[in-house]
Amino acid sequence: MDTRELQALYDLALRLSGVHDLDALLQDVVAQARRLLDVDIAYLALPGDDGALTIEVTDGSLGPRLRGVRLAPRVGVAGRVADRGEPVRSADYLADRDLLRSDAVDRVVREEGLRTIVGVPLRLRGRVDGVLMIAQRSVRDFTGREMAFLTSLASFAAVAIANARLITGHRRAAAELTAANDELRRRVDGAERAARVHGRMLGVALRGGGAEEVVLAVSAEFPGTVLLVDDRDRPRVAASGGAVRTAAPPAGDSPAAAFAAERRTRRDGRTVTVPVASAHTYFGALRVTPDAPLHDRDVRVLEGAAMTLALVLVVERAVGDAERRTADDLVERLVAGRVGDEAAFARRARPLGLDPRVPHRVLVVDAADDARVQARLDDLVREHGGIAARLRGRPVAFVRADKDVLRAFAATLGATCGLGGPAAGAAGLAAAHADAAACATVLRSLAREGACAAPADLGPYRYLLSRSGRADADRFVRATLGPLLDHDERRGGDLVRTADAFLGGGRRHTATAAALHIHPNTLYQRLDRITALLGAGWRDGDRALDVQLALRLHRLAADLGGDPPPNP
Structure with missing residues (x-):
């Protein structure tokens, strides 16, 4: 090789030593081979695990058909180069009968229009790591110097490819090691976090x-x-x-x-x-x-x-269930008047939130043992102080809050509520509860579902909440409805309920008969009997108002039952 060719190889060696990406390196090798030897096409094939060669890169190809072609062992120029480990040339490939042939390879050669094909091995440490090929679309006689130059180029390429593969392997190993270290660090961090969280959780549970x-x-x-x-x-x-x-x-x-x-x-x-x-x-x-x-x-x-x-x-x-049972028992004793030693009772009550020395208001909710309502009452007493319990099938709370707060709270429950108090001391708190419970009962009897009332909100019905008021109401009821009450008591009749339904239903005969589930003629007979007992005019004017009020008081007193607490 002359000085120019040696300089070209030196420049190429420097160039290839700086390329570490294998795909880019292979492409550069075939491009330089084509340029330096002035051929129509150059390509490079690498062996697979099965010994077959695959054309990986091309330069000068007419299309994509050549790239990816697989060459079985010993087939064609490239197969013979790989098998013998020495340069092979075919002056006119399709006419060369000395080579093993493949229809697929022949078809590609024919499509590319190739005539002369030359291949040299990429040798490194006695091993063939690939084949560098050049080809001409006309018959060309490559000189010995050109063959030597191509062989030297292939040797440089073999070293560069080995280095690129080594560097790629190192990079891959480094990346895998980094990924493994990152994963290990994440696992350690996760384990430390899990241990830390578990320790905190365990501490919370233990204390x-x-x-x-x-x-x-x-x-x-x-x-x-x-x-x-x-x-x-x-x-x-x-x-x-x-x-x-x-x-x-x-x-x-x-x-x-x-x-x-x-x-x-x-x-x-x-x-x-x-x-x-x-x-x-x-x-x-x-x-x-x-x-x-x-x-x-x-x-x-x-x-x-x-x-x-x-x-x-x-x-x-x-703990909540135990406290609930304790709270229920304590409130039951308070309301039933079974407090005993009031100082001892106060000592039991204060840890549960009830301090009898401090004024409380009482809220009674006319609802079954509704867990939702009970939970809301628990929140209420936690916020304002007091105690919540279940008493006689009703949620109840003794709360240190003003009336407006309790009314606003009751409005959010959607249930009928009675208010009592404020009151302090065992007797006062029991009386406040009686007022609140009676208010809830009166509201229910008056069909005022969802309302909230204290005794002062009940109008004339508030008199039912005290003993003297109940006695006055009883006298009024007896004076107004006495004959009806006596009739029903003696004969087991239903005149009181008939009168209540008739006046409460707007004195409409058909609607009243339907409400009582009786025939209209039966209703007329009952109304005549009521007139005979109460006198004419009981269903008209002021007299009708008195009768209707007496009927309501009678019904409410029956719903309230028992004796009201003494007057404060």
Whole structure:
């Protein structure tokens, strides 16, 4: 080789040594071979695991057909080069009968219009790592110097390819090692977080902490918002960054509805909702909306936190049930007048929230043992001070709050409520409860569902709440309805109820008969009998108002039952 060719090889060696991307390197090799040897096309084939060669890159091809062609061992010029490990030339390939042929290769050669094809091995340490090919679309006699130049170029290319593969392998190994280190670091961080959260959860459970502490601990570990809802999806506590936040109802599907059928963790985008449940009881759900997506290991930490929450809530419920029974018993004794030593009673009552020395108002809710109402009363007494209980099938609260607060609270319940007090001392609190219970009963009897009233709101019916008032009302009822009452008592009749229904229904005969489930003729007979007993005019004018008031007082007194408390 002359000086120019040596300089070209030196420049090429420098160029190839700086290319570490294998695909780019292969493309550069064939491009330089085509340029330096001034041929129509150059291409390079690399062996696979099965020994077959695959043409990886081309330069000068008429189309994409040549790239990707597979050459079986010993087939064609490239196959013979790889088999013998030495340069091979074919002056006119399609006419060369000395080579093993392949229809697929012949077809591509024909489509490319190739005539003379030359191949040299990419040898390194006695091993053939590929074949560099050049071809001409006319018959060309390559000189010995050109063949030597091509062989030297292939040797440089073999070294450069080996280096590129080595560097690529190192980079891949480094990337895999970095990824493994990152994954290990994430696993260690996750394990440390899990241990840290578990330790905090265990500490909360062991010292008798509440659900709020658990939620705060979770929010301190998971940036974002953490919300605990109860079994009816009502927000119980929300936290972010280890601090309590305003709790808002959960958006999206109802966790309670979802977990009624299956109790398993749900993921909706970034939000993770974990059921808080024991073996037989669903307490609610822990909903976490993180600032960054959570990994599976983070979800497992949340599931562990939910288990701790379930344990805390089981204990809370057991303690709450015990306190409820204690509160129910204490209020029952107070209302029934079985206080005994008032000082001793006060010592029992104060830890439960009731201080008899301090004025309280009493709220009685005319509802069955509704868990929702009871929970609301518990919240009320926690906020204002006092005690909530269940008494004779009704939720009741003794609260240190003013009347306007209780009226506003009652309006949110959607239930009929009676108010009593303020009062202090065992006797005063019992009397206030009697007033509140009687008010609730009167409102129900008057069909004023959802209303809230204190004794002063009942108008003439308030007299039924005291002994002297009840006696006055009884005298008025006896003076107005005496003959009817006596008739019904002697004969087991129904004239009082008939008169009440007739006047209360606007004196409409058909409607009254339907309400009493009797024939209209029967109604007329009863009305005539009432007229005979009370005298003409009982259904008209002021007399009718007196009769109707007496009927209501009689009905309310029956609903109230028993003796009212003495006058204050």
